[in-house]
Amino acid sequence: MIGRFEETVVKNWHHFVEIIHTYDMGPPHQPVFLFRGHADSEWPLVPSLTRLARRCDLKAENVSTLETQLLQEFMKQAHLHIAAKAIPDKGDLLSWWTLMQHHHAPTRLLDWSYSPFVALYFACEKLDDREGSVWMVASRRISDLMVGKFPQCAGYATHRRQKQFYQSSSGPDFLDFIERNTQTAQMVAQQTMHSVSPAPLADHGDLVKSVLSGEESANGNPFRKLIIPAKHKIEFLRILRFMNVTSNALFPGVDGLGRSIAELALLSCGHLRTLNTAEMLYRGDS
Numbered sequence: 001m002i003g004r005f006e007e008t009v010v011k012n013w014h015h016f017v018e019i020i021h022t023y024d025m026g027p028p029h030q031p032v033f034l035f036r037g038h039a040d041s042e043w044p045l046v047p048s049l050t051r052l053a054r055r056c057d058l059k060a061e062n063v064s065t066l067e068t069q070l071l072q073e074f075m076k077q078a079h080l081h082i083a084a085k086a087i088p089d090k091g092d093l094l095s096w097w098t099l100m101q102h103h104h105a106p107t108r109l110l111d112w113s114y115s116p117f118v119a120l121y122f123a124c125e126k127l128d129d130r131e132g133s134v135w136m137v138a139s140r141r142i143s144d145l146m147v148g149k150f151p152q153c154a155g156y157a158t159h160r161r162q163k164q165f166y167q168s169s170s171g172p173d174f175l176d177f178i179e180r181n182t183q184t185a186q187m188v189a190q191q192t193m194h195s196v197s198p199a200p201l202a203d204h205g206d207l208v209k210s211v212l213s214g215e216e217s218a219n220g221n222p223f224r225k226l227i228i229p230a231k232h233k234i235e236f237l238r239i240l241r242f243m244n245v246t247s248n249a250l251f252p253g254v255d256g257l258g259r260s261i262a263e264l265a266l267l268s269c270g271h272l273r274t275l276n277t278a279e280m281l282y283r284g285d286s
Contacts, residue, residue: 004209005135006221010228013239016134019226020116023136034112034139034177034193037122041133041227045195045205049106053201060170063200067108068167074100086182093166098180098194102187108166110204112137112177114191117245124233124240125247125263131230137208138222139177139193145211150174153198171198175207185252238267 010016026032036045046054049070053063075096078087088095101109113119116134123132147154153165153174165171175197180187195204208223228236240246247259 004212004214005205005223005225007225007227010226010232012232013236016116016120016226016228016236023220030140031114032138032140033116033136034114034195035116035119036110036112036135036137037119037124038133038135039123039126039130041131041225043133044203045110045135045208046203047106047108047110048101049108050201050203052106060199060201064167067200070105070107071096071100074105086184094178094196095180097196098178101194102184102192108200109194109196111190112139112193112195114193115245117240117243118190118250120228120236121240121245121250123228124236125266127230128233128266129230132228132233134226134228135205136224136226139195141222142208142211143176146174146176146207149211165198166196171200173197173199173202173207173210175202175204186250189250189252234267237263241267 008019010019024032049063049067053066058066071093075090078099082099086099088099097107097109101107101111116136119134123134150172153172153176165174175195177193177195179193183192186192197204197207199207205223212221212223241263247263248256250256251259
């Protein structure tokens with residue numbers, strides 16, 4: 001039996017916090033759960049390169065070729081913009097991909113955060129007319145189940161093993177969670193982790209479900225989706241702002257400043273809309 005994720009509609013802020021507190025978060029240095037926020041609850045857990053490949057109707061071998069071309073192009077120019085000490089070894093494929101991902105290039109990596117509130121921010125910052133979602137996954141448990149199913153994938157992180165598993169168009173449906181050894185200020189601010197698979201066209205949500213039994217709910221599901229209704233998004237953003245979970249904090253530098261202005265505009269529009277509605281109700285307007 002293939003497992004499933006447990007879906008819950010968040011009723012309000014206190015309900016969101018209550019759900020998070022229901023789970024054992026683990027020690028501070030090694031949290032049990034990772035979180036990912038989607039502005040649209042219909043979006044699957046699919047990396048940017050995979051989304052591009054699907055739109056272009058590419059086959060797995062075409063994706064691998066494209067991925068190699070993108071990596072080579074990034075490697076040729078990275079030294080022009082990135083400090084030498086941050087440049088990975090040439091054979092450290094995963095470190096190069098995390099660097100590409102950080103700078104918005106399409107990769108097979110999917111971003112996660114140790115923080116449920118960072119994930120909630122990304123679920124609420126855009127598309128305020130649509131419901132968003134926060135995904136939760138018990139990453140260490142899923143990794144253990146994956147190694148049990150694919151023992152040949154254990155120890156993949158060495159340079160030789162990376163080439164074996166990630167430069168092939170027919171890798172196994174294995175999923176792991178990785179953290180960059182040397183992090184940027186933005187990665188630290190967002191408490192970033194990544195999921196990655198040797199299968200370039202894989203949906204990471206489907207891979208997680210593939211190692212679950214389907215009976216997890218009785219003992220606590222390690223894979224959960226929290227639905228954030230559209231009507232709560234601006235309210236949640238306002239609360240997160242008081243917690244300093246803002247674009248200025250999550251995106252250090254001028255990019256964060258620009259995003260913070262857009263964020264402020266959204267919150268201000270929401271506030272004015274509330275005032276206008278209250279005024280209409282007071283006047284008895286229909």
